[in-house]
Amino acid sequence: MDGYETILAELHFLKGMEKEHLEAIADCAAYVRFQKGQFLFREGEFAHRFYMISSGKVALEIFTPGRGPVTVETIEDGEVLGWSWLFEPYRWHFDALALTDITAVGFDGLCLRGKCDANHDLGYDMVTRFSQVITARLQATRLALLDVYSSQPDMPIVSKG
Amino acid sequence: MTATITAPHTHTVAHPSPMLPKLYTVDGVRQETADTFTLEIKPPTGELCPRFLPGQFNMLYIFGVGEMAISISGDPWWRSSCVHTVRAVGTATKAICNLQPGDTIGVRGPFGTSWPGPELLGKDVVLAAGGIGLAPLRPTIYTILADRNRYGRVNLLYGARTPNDLLYTDELSRWRDRPDFNLAVTVDTADRGWFGNVGVVTTLIPKIQFDPANTVAVICGPEIMMRFTIMELQKRGITSDNIYISMERNMKCAVGLCGHCQLGPEFICKDGPVFRFDHLDGLFGKREL
Numbered sequence: 001m002d003g004y005e006t007i008l009a010e011l012h013f014l015k016g017m018e019k020e021h022l023e024a025i026a027d028c029a030a031y032v033r034f035q036k037g038q039f040l041f042r043e044g045e046f047a048h049r050f051y052m053i054s055s056g057k058v059a060l061e062i063f064t065p066g067r068g069p070v071t072v073e074t075i076e077d078g079e080v081l082g083w084s085w086l087f088e089p090y091r092w093h094f095d096a097l098a099l100t101d102i103t104a105v106g107f108d109g110l111c112l113r114g115k116c117d118a119n120h121d122l123g124y125d126m127v128t129r130f131s132q133v134i135t136a137r138l139q140a141t142r143l144a145l146l147d148v149y150s151s152q153p154d155m156p157i158v159s160k161g
Numbered sequence: 162m163t164a165t166i167t168a169p170h171t172h173t174v175a176h177p178s179p180m181l182p183k184l185y186t187v188d189g190v191r192q193e194t195a196d197t198f199t200l201e202i203k204p205p206t207g208e209l210c211p212r213f214l215p216g217q218f219n220m221l222y223i224f225g226v227g228e229m230a231i232s233i234s235g236d237p238w239w240r241s242s243c244v245h246t247v248r249a250v251g252t253a254t255k256a257i258c259n260l261q262p263g264d265t266i267g268v269r270g271p272f273g274t275s276w277p278g279p280e281l282l283g284k285d286v287v288l289a290a291g292g293i294g295l296a297p298l299r300p301t302i303y304t305i306l307a308d309r310n311r312y313g314r315v316n317l318l319y320g321a322r323t324p325n326d327l328l329y330t331d332e333l334s335r336w337r338d339r340p341d342f343n344l345a346v347t348v349d350t351a352d353r354g355w356f357g358n359v360g361v362v363t364t365l366i367p368k369i370q371f372d373p374a375n376t377v378a379v380i381c382g383p384e385i386m387m388r389f390t391i392m393e394l395q396k397r398g399i400t401s402d403n404i405y406i407s408m409e410r411n412m413k414c415a416v417g418l419c420g421h422c423q424l425g426p427e428f429i430c431k432d433g434p435v436f437r438f439d440h441l442d443g444l445f446g447k448r449e450l
Contacts, residue, residue, distance in 0.1 A: 059359065071351045074359045078368075099356050139389075143361045144349045148383040149292035149322040 028111035047084035085109030182267030214275030215300035222267030232297035291382025320362025373398030
């Protein structure tokens with residue numbers, strides 16, 4: 001993806017990244033498209049990529065016996081999809097289904113891990129950026145776990161309807 | 162006997178005998194979700210419903226069962242009937258949801274403070290609703306849409322548990338079609354076939370457009386949802402004096418006499434339920450309260 005550092009620099013996830021690092025990761029990037037209904041990846045497959053979604057919406061699903069596929073999160077324009085490429089055992093934990101046609105920048109995880117191993121400053125930068133995404137999603141997940149909209153029949157308080 | 166209830170954000174509402182329920186007749190019941198119903202009630206013949214302000218509530222009395230504080234969820238300009246959306250979670254609310262057209266219900270109100278009105282004019286507005294919290298916000302949405310040109314960008318963020326728990330689905334479709342109104346709906350979890358967002362309502366905040374210096378946010382939902390929403394809005398630069406929330410406590414008298422709904426020095430029924438967030442400094446989220 002030669003010469004695309006400028007485009008990458010405009011992605012929110014890579015905002016403020018040094019030019020040298022942008023050039024390095026541009027070597028590992030490629031534009032990709034998926035059609036509505038296509039899987040970007042499936043649970044258990046080798047996680048060799050991650051995506052920055054340019055347009056469209058992806059559902060992260062997990063298959064539940066008796067219920068079928070359940071969507072636990074959606075990822076859309078400007079957001080990052082996938083971090084399993086970064087950590088062993090490099091396997092996807094969810095299915096990623098395109099709910100719409102998708103355009104994205106895909107990054108080759110093997111290529112990027114190699115760059116990060118060779119340049120620890122770049123590695124630290126990438127891990128820091130992914131940590132922010134992971135933290136935000138962990139906090140959202142914790143909030144979802146509270147199930148704040150569930151019925152609470154013993155609560156003697158109703159003023160909101 | 163006449164008592165005067167002060168709504169600090171807007172104006173004063175006068176009640177003849179605020180402790181005495183007036184008999185209304187159920188005109189219609191609409192099932193919104195598995196456990197949530199919208200009730201349309203009519204005042205005695207020849208009367209109009211009292212004026213109310215968005216965010217205010219009525220005390221609805223099911224004789225022999227109990228009385229509950231329920232926010233008014235209809236159009237403030239429509240006075241021939243009064244609308245409440247009720248979730249059946251306890252004995253009294255289940256009894257309310259079981260009412261049929263023609264049944265009688267006791268009504269006291271309206272009571273309490275209102276959502277900001279003039280404070281929203283010329284501003285970008287972020288309305289964030291969680292679960293049944295959309296019901297108390299709906300009168301404000303009607304007010305904004307009736308005079309849309311007087312406001313800046315308007316965002317409604319609405320989170321629910323599942324797609325089946327979404328309220329007012331017909332209206333959501335109409336609001337979604339408006340080019341001058343940004344509706345973002347999300348659910349905590351969904352089966353395949355739902356093409357909308359999945360994630361908690363706070364995840365919508367980074368995706369919307371507003372000018373933080375010229376924005377008022379209005380939030381209604383479970384307290385923990387409001388807490389996290391406030392944090393996200395503050396991250397985006399909205400200050401506490403431009404955030405309004407609606408508090409829930411166990412309301413009984415609705416006029417600040419019995420103390421059941423006391424939150425520190427505030428009576429939620431009289432000084433709230435709507436508060437400007439900076440006025441709750443030190444009270445919101447305090448464990449002992």
